[in-house]
Amino acid sequence: MADTESYGFDTLQIHAGARPDPTTGSRQTPIHQTTAYVFRDAEHAAALFNLQEVGYIYSRLTNPTVAVLQERIATLEGGVGGVCCSSGHAAQIMALFPLMSPGCNVVVSTRLYGGTVTQFSQTIKRFGWSAKFVDFDDLSAITEAIDENTRAVFCESIANPGGYITDLDKISKISDKALIPLIVDNTSATPYLCRPIEHGATLVVHSTTKYLTGNGTVTGGCVVDSGKFDWASSNKFPSLSEPEPAYHGLKFFETFGPLAFTFFGIAISLRDLGMTMNPQAAHYTLCGIETLSLRMDRHVDNAEKIAKWLEEDSRVEFVSYAGLKSSPYYERVKHICPRGAGGLFTFGVKGGYEACIKLVDSLEIFSHVANLGDARSLIIHSASTTHRQLTREQQQAAGAAPDTVRVSIGIESVEDLIGDLNQALAKATS
Numbered sequence: 001m002a003d004t005e006s007y008g009f010d011t012l013q014i015h016a017g018a019r020p021d022p023t024t025g026s027r028q029t030p031i032h033q034t035t036a037y038v039f040r041d042a043e044h045a046a047a048l049f050n051l052q053e054v055g056y057i058y059s060r061l062t063n064p065t066v067a068v069l070q071e072r073i074a075t076l077e078g079g080v081g082g083v084c085c086s087s088g089h090a091a092q093i094m095a096l097f098p099l100m101s102p103g104c105n106v107v108v109s110t111r112l113y114g115g116t117v118t119q120f121s122q123t124i125k126r127f128g129w130s131a132k133f134v135d136f137d138d139l140s141a142i143t144e145a146i147d148e149n150t151r152a153v154f155c156e157s158i159a160n161p162g163g164y165i166t167d168l169d170k171i172s173k174i175s176d177k178a179l180i181p182l183i184v185d186n187t188s189a190t191p192y193l194c195r196p197i198e199h200g201a202t203l204v205v206h207s208t209t210k211y212l213t214g215n216g217t218v219t220g221g222c223v224v225d226s227g228k229f230d231w232a233s234s235n236k237f238p239s240l241s242e243p244e245p246a247y248h249g250l251k252f253f254e255t256f257g258p259l260a261f262t263f264f265g266i267a268i269s270l271r272d273l274g275m276t277m278n279p280q281a282a283h284y285t286l287c288g289i290e291t292l293s294l295r296m297d298r299h300v301d302n303a304e305k306i307a308k309w310l311e312e313d314s315r316v317e318f319v320s321y322a323g324l325k326s327s328p329y330y331e332r333v334k335h336i337c338p339r340g341a342g343g344l345f346t347f348g349v350k351g352g353y354e355a356c357i358k359l360v361d362s363l364e365i366f367s368h369v370a371n372l373g374d375a376r377s378l379i380i381h382s383a384s385t386t387h388r389q390l391t392r393e394q395q396q397a398a399g400a401a402p403d404t405v406r407v408s409i410g411i412e413s414v415e416d417l418i419g420d421l422n423q424a425l426a427k428a429t430s
């Protein structure tokens with residue numbers, strides 16, 4: 001597609017990155033089910049391996065189907081480049097890998113998906129990295145947590161599961177001042193509801209497993225680069241600013257400018273970590289993304305109606321959804337996510353833990369699964385599942401206390417969803 005600037009979101013979600021196949025005219029992006037690509041000659045092969053020419057070598061690094069998805073997501077996010085990978089968790093490591101080295105830390109929000117809390121509080125320690133967890137509504141705490149070894153600030157735009165809205169504009173000012181990038185996980189919001197780069201984010205990460213695919217078929221992830229960060233403004237990011245021994249001393253930032261992070265992601269991170277997205281997964285996500293805006297409007301509409309209905313129900317203890325006037329994030333969400341607060345929220349059932357469990361077991365349309373962003377409505381008791389490895393304190397901070405359930409509202413008929421919740425609440429509180 002030529003001039004992506006002038007097209008609307010609905011056009012770009014279908015066309016960005018894709019062209020009819022030059023050989024067959026195939027209109028849908030073909031699934032390039034191949035491991036390797038034939039070089040024109042030895043000189044061509046050498047140029048590709050030296051990064052002097054851009055092209056396809058081997059599908060651990062690049063694949064034409066995956067490349068279309070990368071360009072599609074980067075365009076929707078307003079970034080200059082994207083690197084897809086095997087899952088959302090892989091995307092988080094791919095985002096941090098070029099920035100970190102042993103002894104470095106990342107300052108992260110306490111309000112994160114439980115798996116991310118575990119990845120950051122436990123697993124990254126094995127690389128010699130660490131995370132400092134901070135309440136991101138406390139801006140001075142973020143500033144205080146940043147030290148000379150901090151290499152990034154990390155948060156979710158709409159935090160899973162609590163539906164908290166992060167004040168990206170204010171937080172990006174703090175990271176800018178410290179000359180470090182702000183990484184935003186935009187999984188729960190999607191670029192249709194929130195465009196973190198417009199609020200100052202340097203990198204955006206996604207679990208494409210969720211709303212971008214939208215039908216619960218494949219796992220995947222993506223890192224999008226805004227192309228705006230000056231990787232040479234300090235000596236903190238030598239992987240991008242200093243000579244790379246594995247490429248004969250090539251300096252990524254000097255050579256590729258705004259595309260330095262993207263090229264590093266492909267040429268070093270995918271090559272050596274191998275967290276590659278397969279072309280089948282890219283195909284499913286490309287199909288899903290074509291209807292993203294339509295689905296998100298419906299997710300938001302249904303979520304607003306259901307959250308309001310639950311809030312007025314005497315069997316419900318509380319509802320945490322930024323789309324409700326009662327939410328402390330009601331004003332903030334209008335600025336960060338002008339098209340709505342998403343389809344994800346939590347609520348408490350009177351009767352606490354036991355009632356929550358009974359509710360989950362009594363629902364008929366909602367599926368009890370560890371996923372979100374499906375066309376189907378989903379429910380989970382986070383404290384006993386996705387946030388199980390966390391301490392009580394961490395669960396509370398993340399909005400996943402034992403007396404709380406999380407719903408991912410689907411795009412079914414809203415009356416049916418309310419009817420299902422109504423009958424399950426009756427059983428849960430009888």
Ligand SMILES: Cc1ncc(COP(=O)(O)O)c(C=O)c1O
Nearest residue numbers: 087088089113160187207209220
């Ligand atoms: C907000 C968020 N980020 C990241 C992830 C991890 O994504 P994946 O399961 O694709 O690795 C999840 C998974 O639930 C998530 O909810």
